[in-house]
Amino acid sequence: MLQEFATGLDDEPPDAQKWAHDWDPFKVAVRRETLAIIKRRRRTDRKLYKQRIRRLVKQETWLRERATGLVDTVESITDNLDALTLTDGRGGTPLREFAMR
Secondary structure: OHHHHHHHHHHOOOOHHHHHHHHHHHHHHHHHHHHHHHHHHHHHHHHHHHHHHHHHHHHHHHHHHHHHOOOOOHHHHHHHHHOOOOOOOOOOOHHHHHHHO
16 A cells, blocks of 8 residues: 555656645545554454453363362363464463564
8 A cells, every 4th residue: 555655656756735635545545444454453352352261261160060079071071172272372462462473
């Protein structure tokens, strides 16, 4: 988006009035795209956090049942496997992970 705007400026001789006229729609487009990206990231993060909370609640339930001496079921074992991840953790916050990309 920025590259296209810059090449459009280079195509013609410098004209401050035209550049100022072209700048306003470009600025609005950048803002709109930035807000859309932020909204998508928040939605994705919210879904991930909800999923993690659901898995942790299931795991807590299983641990409480185990503490009372109840026998493991196929469902409880499957739920515990869902709580595991196969990725290596690097630590930090989601914002830091996003900034590292």
